[in-house]
Amino acid sequence: MSALKKLAILSAAFGLLAATSGGALAQKKYDPGASDTEIKIGNIMPYSGPASAYGVIAKTEEAYFKKINAEGGINGRKINFISYDDAYSPPKTVEQARKLVESDEALIVFNPLGTPPNTAIQKYLNSKKVPQLFVATGATKWNDPKSFPWTMGWQPNYQSETQIYAKYILKNKPDAKIGILYQNDDYGKDYLKGFKDGLGAKAASMIVLEESYEVSEPTIDSHIVKLKASGADVFINITTPKFAAQAIKKNAEIGWKPLHFLNNVSASIGSVMKPAGFENAQDIISSNYLKDTSDPEWKNDPGMKAFDEFLAKYYPEANRIDSFVMYGYTVAQGLVHVLKASGDNLTRENVMKQAASIKGLEIGSLLPGIKVNTSATDFAPISAVQLQKFKGETWERFGEVIDAEVGG
Amino acid sequence: MSAVEEVTSEAPAVEAVPKRAMTLGYGTSLVVLGLLIIAPMFLKNFFVFQMTMLLIYALAVLALNILTGGSGQFSLGQSAFYAVGAYTSAILMEHMGVNYALTLPIAGIICFGFGFLFGQPALRLSGIYLALATFALAVAMPQLLKLGFFEHWTGGVQGLVVTKPDAPFGLPISQDRWLYYFTLVIAIGIYVASVNLLRSRSGRAFMAIRDNEIAASAMGVDVALYKTLAFGVSAGITGVAGGLGAIAVQFVAPDGYTITLAISLFLGMVVGGVGWLPGSIVGSAFIIFVPNIAEHISKGLSGAVFGVLLFLVIFLVPHGARQVAIVAQQLIGKLKK
Numbered sequence: 001m002s003a004l005k006k007l008a009i010l011s012a013a014f015g016l017l018a019a020t021s022g023g024a025l026a027q028k029k030y031d032p033g034a035s036d037t038e039i040k041i042g043n044i045m046p047y048s049g050p051a052s053a054y055g056v057i058a059k060t061e062e063a064y065f066k067k068i069n070a071e072g073g074i075n076g077r078k079i080n081f082i083s084y085d086d087a088y089s090p091p092k093t094v095e096q097a098r099k100l101v102e103s104d105e106a107l108i109v110f111n112p113l114g115t116p117p118n119t120a121i122q123k124y125l126n127s128k129k130v131p132q133l134f135v136a137t138g139a140t141k142w143n144d145p146k147s148f149p150w151t152m153g154w155q156p157n158y159q160s161e162t163q164i165y166a167k168y169i170l171k172n173k174p175d176a177k178i179g180i181l182y183q184n185d186d187y188g189k190d191y192l193k194g195f196k197d198g199l200g201a202k203a204a205s206m207i208v209l210e211e212s213y214e215v216s217e218p219t220i221d222s223h224i225v226k227l228k229a230s231g232a233d234v235f236i237n238i239t240t241p242k243f244a245a246q247a248i249k250k251n252a253e254i255g256w257k258p259l260h261f262l263n264n265v266s267a268s269i270g271s272v273m274k275p276a277g278f279e280n281a282q283d284i285i286s287s288n289y290l291k292d293t294s295d296p297e298w299k300n301d302p303g304m305k306a307f308d309e310f311l312a313k314y315y316p317e318a319n320r321i322d323s324f325v326m327y328g329y330t331v332a333q334g335l336v337h338v339l340k341a342s343g344d345n346l347t348r349e350n351v352m353k354q355a356a357s358i359k360g361l362e363i364g365s366l367l368p369g370i371k372v373n374t375s376a377t378d379f380a381p382i383s384a385v386q387l388q389k390f391k392g393e394t395w396e397r398f399g400e401v402i403d404a405e406v407g408g
Numbered sequence: 409m410s411a412v413e414e415v416t417s418e419a420p421a422v423e424a425v426p427k428r429a430m431t432l433g434y435g436t437s438l439v440v441l442g443l444l445i446i447a448p449m450f451l452k453n454f455f456v457f458q459m460t461m462l463l464i465y466a467l468a469v470l471a472l473n474i475l476t477g478g479s480g481q482f483s484l485g486q487s488a489f490y491a492v493g494a495y496t497s498a499i500l501m502e503h504m505g506v507n508y509a510l511t512l513p514i515a516g517i518i519c520f521g522f523g524f525l526f527g528q529p530a531l532r533l534s535g536i537y538l539a540l541a542t543f544a545l546a547v548a549m550p551q552l553l554k555l556g557f558f559e560h561w562t563g564g565v566q567g568l569v570v571t572k573p574d575a576p577f578g579l580p581i582s583q584d585r586w587l588y589y590f591t592l593v594i595a596i597g598i599y600v601a602s603v604n605l606l607r608s609r610s611g612r613a614f615m616a617i618r619d620n621e622i623a624a625s626a627m628g629v630d631v632a633l634y635k636t637l638a639f640g641v642s643a644g645i646t647g648v649a650g651g652l653g654a655i656a657v658q659f660v661a662p663d664g665y666t667i668t669l670a671i672s673l674f675l676g677m678v679v680g681g682v683g684w685l686p687g688s689i690v691g692s693a694f695i696i697f698v699p700n701i702a703e704h705i706s707k708g709l710s711g712a713v714f715g716v717l718l719f720l721v722i723f724l725v726p727h728g729a730r731q732v733a734i735v736a737q738q739l740i741g742k743l744k745k
Contacts, residue, residue: 047703048711049668055708085703085710090567090664091657095458102454116567120659123569184554186565214551 027344033107034346039339040080041065042106044096044121045113049087050215053324054113057136058083060328061111063315064336070314074339077346082106088113090120097121101130108133108351111154111331115139115186118151126150131352133338134331134381138265139190143380145356150348152355152379154331156264156289158187159194161385162236164287164402165261166198168387169206169234173259177208179232181223181247183239184212191238191263208232213243221250228256237262245276252280262286264385269394270294270321278393287385287402288395289370290330294321295394303364330365334372334381337361369401440686444592453584457656458696460588463595464652466692469676470602470685471645477683478606479638480618482535485526485542486673488549489519489643491665493650495553498568498660499561508573508655512594515651516644523643527636546670550662567661570654591652598645602685605641614638679721681730690729694721 033040045058065079073079082104084096093112100106109125112118113136125132126148134154135142138161142153169176180195182188192210196203209230211223220243227235228251235258237247244266251260260283266272267286270293291298298304307329311318318325339346341354358381361372372381384403388395444463448456472486496515500506506514526545533541552558554565562568575586605611613634616624625631654660672695679694680687702713725731 047707050666083707085699085707087668087699088663089666089668090659090661091461091653094657094659095461098454098457102452116565116661116663119567119569120657120661120664123658184551184565189565 029345029347029350031107031347031349032105034077036077038078038080039074039346040082040104040106041335042097042100042104042109043081043083043111044086044093044100044109044117045083046088046117047085049089051088051114054136055085056318056322056324057111057113057328057331060315060318060325061332063318064310064329064332067310067314068336074336075343079339086112086117088117090116093117093120094124097124101125101128106130107346107348110134110335111136111328113137115190118142122148122151129348131348131355133351133355134334136327136331137187139186140194143378145377145379150352152352152374152381154334154381155327156382156385157194157380158190158263159197160383161264161287162191162195162238163198164385164387165236165285166195168285169259170199170202173234176206176234176259177230177232178206178234178236179209179211179227179230179258180207180236181211181213181220181227181239182236183243184214187240187265188212188238195236213239215240220246224250224256225254228254232258234259235261237266239263239266241266241268241271244272248272248276248280248284252277260284264288267388267395268292268294268321268323271323273390273393281390282392284390285387286390286395287387288397289367289382289385290323290326291365291367292395293323293326297394301364303366306364326365330363333363333365334358334361337372367397367401437686440689441596448585448588453582456582456584456588460584460591460656461653462689462692462696463588463591464649464656465673465676465696466689467595467598467649467652468646468673469680469691469695470599470688471642471649472673472677473680473683473685473688474602474606474614474645475638475642476677477685478611478618479614479635481530481635481638482539483542483639483642484539484667484670484674485545485549486642486646487665487667487670488542488545489523489646490650490653490669490673491549491553491660491662492522493519493647494654494660494665495562495568495650496647497651498570498654501570501655502568503561509590512648512651516648519647519650520640520644522647524636524640526643527639530639531632531635543667543670546667550666553662553665563661565662567659567664570658570660572658573655587656591656594648594652598648599685602645606685610634610637675718679718679728681728681733684728684730684733686733687729 043058043061045055046052047055062081062083065081068074069078082100084099086093086096097109100109108131110133112121112132115137118135118137122132129150132151134152136154138155138158140157140159142151143157180192182192199206209227209232211227213220213223224247237244237260239247244262262284264287267288273281291301291304310329311320337358338351338355342350356374356376356379358372358374363372367386370382370384374381384401386397386401387399388397448459468486468490472483475481475483493515496518497511500511500514501508530538530541553562572583573587574583575581579586606614613624613629616627616629617631617634621631676691676695680691698717699710699714702717703710705713
C-alpha cells in the first residue's frame with residue numbers, strides 16, 4: 001500500500017512539475033542507469049538450456065537498439081543493452097537480475113523471458129522499485145498493477161486467447177465433444193484454465209478428454225491416437241511449434257478430422273504449417289496479433305517492408321520466418337516508444353508512468369486494428385487478437401478484432 | 409555422460425584418499441574462515457548474495473563428496489534431494505508460517521529419510537548402474553513436483569514465492585548480509601561435523617567400503633547399513649542446502665531443480681577434488697562463476713566455452729583443486745627451506 005501511495009504522490013508531483021515547467025526548461029532527472037549520453041537497459045534471456053530457442057528474441061532486440069543508436073539514439077542518448085543468460089533456471093534469473101540492478105545499475109529490466117524466471121524476480125524488482133517492463137510471457141498474472149506496480153506484461157495473455165475459442169465453440173458448436181492436448185507446464189495450464197473458464201459450467205460436460213504431455217517427450221503421436229479414440233469432435237491444441245506440427249501431421253495420418261483449434265504460440269506458417277503439410281492444416285482455427293512474416297498477404301505491406309529493411313541492414317543472419325524475430329522487433333519498438341515519451345525525465349517512476357499511459361500506439365508489425373493500450377489500471381499492453389482460419393497456404397482472418405482482457 | 413562412465417568403469421571407482429588428506433591444516437582453515445567473515449562487509453549486496461549461493465552450493469557439493477569421496481557411491485540425483493529440501497522449507501514457511509531457521513532441520517531430517525529409503529534399493533546397484541538409478545530420480549523429480557495432486561502445496565508449475573527473512577533483534581544489517589552470515593554459520597557447522605564424521609568410526613567404515621567392500625564386510629562392517637547411511641547423510645545435508653537456497657533465492661519452481669543442477673553439483677565435486685572436503689567450495693565457485701565468465705566471452709557459444717574451460721581444468725589438473733593445493737603446499741615448503 002505504502003509503495004502505491006508513494007507512487008501516487010510521486011506521479012502527482014511529476015504532473016505538477018510538467019505543468020509548471022515548459023518543455024525546453026524541463027529539468028533533466030535521472031535514476032541509476034540513465035545519463036546525458038546513455039540509457040542502460042537490462043535483459044535476461046535463456047541463451048542456453050532447454051529454452052534456448054527464445055534467445056533469438058534478445059538478439060533481435062539488440063539489433064534493433066543498434067539501429068536506434070545508429071540513427072541518433074533516443075533524445076540523443078544511446079541505448080546500452082545488457083543481456084544475460086539464465087538458462088531458464090529461476091535461481092540463475094535471480095542472480096542475473098540482481099547483477100543488472102545492483103552491479104550494472106540498469107535503469108529497467110526489459111522483456112525477461114518465461115513465467116517461472118519472471119515470478120522469481122517479480123518480488124525483488126518490485127521491492128527495489130525497478131521496472132520489470134514488458135515481460136516475455138503470456139501468463140495472465142502480469143496484469144496486476146495493484147499488487148505489482150512495477151511489473152508489466154506485453155502480449156495478449158494465454159487465458160484470454162482460449163476464452164475466445166471457448167466462446168466461439170459455445171456459439172457455433174454448442175454440442176461439441178472436446179478433446180484437449182496441453183503441455184504440462186505453466187503455459188499449458190494457463191491456456192487450459194482460460195478455456196475452462198470460457199466454457200463455464202458446461203466445461204465438465206463438454207470436455208471428454210484432457211491429455212497432457214511433457215516438453216521432453218520426443219513425440220506426441222500416442223496422445224493424438226488416444227484423443228481420437230475418445231470420440232472428440234473438437235480438438236484444442238495447446239502445444240509448442242514442434243509438437244503442433246507433429247499433431248497436425250498425425251491427425252491427417254490417422255484420419256481424425258475434428259474442428260481443430262491451434263494456440264497462437266504455434267500459428268507460424270513457416271515453422272508449423274509448412275512442415276506439417278499445407279494439405280493437412282486446412283481449416284485449422286487460430287488467432288494472432290502479429291503479422292506472420294511467411295504470409296504472402298503482407299508482401300507489400302509498409303510495416304513488413306520496414307521489418308525486412310531492418311533485418312537486411314542490422315540482423316542479416318536472422319531466420320526471417322522465426323516468429324520470435326518478429327516478436328523481439330515489435331516489443332523493442334514498444335520500449336523505444338516508452339523511452340522517447342519519458343523525455344529527459346529518465347527516472348524509474350517516470351518510465352513506468354509512461355509505460356502505463358500508452359494510448360493507441362500502432363506498430364507496423366501488429367495486425368491492422370490492433371493497438372497498444374495501457375493505463376494505470378491496465379497493465380496488459382496488447383490485449384486484442386483476431387481469429388483466423390487456415391486456407392490454402394495462408395491464414396484468412398475472419399470476424400472482428402476481439403478485445404478480451406483477463407486481469408491477474 | 410561419457411565422463412561418468414570413464415570414471416566409474418575403472419576398477420577402483422574412487423581413488424583412496426587417506427582421511428587426513430581430506431581436510432585443510434588449521435592455519436589455512438583460519439585464513440579461509442577469516443576471509444569468509446570479513447569479505448562481505450566490504451562488498452555490495454549483490455556480491456554478498458553470490459557468496460551466499462557459493463556457500464549453499466558448496467554445502468550441496470560437500471554432501472555429494474561425502475557420498476562419493478567417502479563411501480564410493482555415485483549419485484546424479486542430488487538435485488532431487490536439493491529440491492525436496494527447498495520445497496520442504498518453502499512449504500513450511502509459506503503455508504504453515506514456520507520460522508525459516510526451524511525449517512532447515514526439518515528439511516534435513518526429511519531428506520535424510522528420503523535418502524536413506526532411496527539407499528535401500530540402491531544397495532543392489534553399484535558404479536554406473538547406481539549413477540543411472542539416481543539419474544532417474546533427478547529426471548523424475550521436476551515432474552513429480554508438477555503433479556496436480558500436490559499442487560495445493562507446491563504451487564505446481566508456478567512455484568512458490570518465499571519471503572526473505574529480516575535480520576533478527578533489529579540488527580542494523582541488510583537482509584542479504586544477515587542471510588550470508590546465517591548460511592556461513594550453518595555451513596561451518598556442517599563442515600566441521602562432516603570432517604568429524606569422516607574421522608569417526610562411521611567414517612572409517614565408509615572408507616573401508618569405498619576401498620574394498622569384501623574386505624570391509626570381512627572386518628565386520630555392516631556394508632548395507634553404512635551404504636544407506638551415507639546416502640541418508642548426503643541427502644540430509646543436500647536438503648539443508650536446498651532449504652537455504654529456497655530462502656536465498658526467495659522462490660522455488662520445478663524448473664530450478666532439473667538434471668542440470670545434479671550434473672553441476674557432480675561437476676563441482678570433480679573440479680574441487682573427489683574426496684577432498686575443502687575442495688567443495690572451489691567446486692561450487694567453479695559452477696557459479698565459470699558459466700558467467702563463459703557468457704562474458706561469447707553469448708551465443710557460452711555452452712561451448714564452458715565446455716572448453718571444463719576440459720582444460722580436467723586435462724591440466726585431473727584431481728581438481730586438491731592437486732593445486734598439494735602443489736601449492738610443496739612450493740611453500742620449498743620456499744621455507
